[in-house]
Amino acid sequence: MTTAIQTARETIETEMAGLAALLDSIGDDFARAVEAVYACKGRVVVTGVGKSGHIGQKIAATLSSTGTPAYFVHASEAAHGDLGLVGDDDIVLAISNSGETVELSAIMRYCRRFEVQLIVITSQPGSTLAGFADLALILPAAREACPLKLAPTTSTTLTLVLGDALAMALMSKRGFSSEQFARFHPGGRLGAQLVRISELLEREPSFGRVPRVSQDDGMDQVVATITAGGLGFAAVADGTGRIIGIITDGDLRRALADRGFFERRAAEIMTRDPKSIGSDRIAAEALAICEEHKISVLFVNDEQGRVIGLLHLKDLLRLGTA
Secondary structure: OHHHHHHHHHHHHHHHHHHHHHHHHOOOHHHHHHHHHOOOOOEEEEEEHHHHHHHHHHHHHHHHOOOOEEEEHHHHOOOOOOOHHHHOEEEEEEEEEOOHHHHHHHHHHHHHHHHOEEEEOOOOOOOOOHHHHOOOEOOOOOOOOOOOOOOOOHHHHHHHHHHHHHHHHHHHHOOOOOHHHHHHHOHHHHHHHHHHHHHHHHHHHHHHOOOOOEEEOOHHHHHHHHHHHHEEEEEOOOOOOOOEEEEEEEHHHHOOOOHHHHEEEHHOEEEOOOOOOEOEEEEHHHHHHHHHHOOOOOEEEOOOOOOOEEEEEEHHOOOOOO
């Protein structure tokens, strides 16, 4: 067990040292690559084989999901017809740690012949691939974490992180918003977090039903409204219909300890200025407000500030926003 832990720690330390070197290496070439991709009118065609190919697939997916159209083409398949996927306005991002991957030769020649811009990621600045490139992103010399110094480990980690850095720099430069992110991630937990609250109100009609009492209503009406609503609370409205407070089951129980309970009015026991959120915000923001203020109910306002619905913490959790 001790040997396993020691090996794991040595592996992580080796790769961390490589990442530190990568951090120091980021400079003008990286900035030029960002500008080139940003100006690209087509798509980013990511290519590679072996472990570099696997990393390339992830880089292409990250670029696509953050506002930079990209897809992956296996270098071997490119030589057998898939070069037709590469357009004149595209940029090819080729990955090869050695810079001498034979399978990349076809796509390199294609880029040179048809003047398709070629960006490469390699650790060898004097390699064939780097020589063909319009821009070369050179990985720093770093020791592989593999004890035999054979299996790609540190080098693939550096390539992956460099790809993430490229995608995030482009995302920032484009001003990519959470709304755009939600458009590309409609499913799963991420989609639930990014959905607009107005969409939740449309999808869940029950969210638009808000149990209400008047500030002058007595306790019999308050109890009846909370019981009928089945949500454990009632909103309190003033004479104009504006929501000014909330009464929960807990408020009722605390008020019952006082004499003259049924002579009291809603305004006397309500919690004033309940928390609310605009319908144009996203579900993750609603959850954050509930957690920050330790509340279970959040009112939803329209553009005029009128309450048009409510969100309950248990419903947000049920929808997968946490």
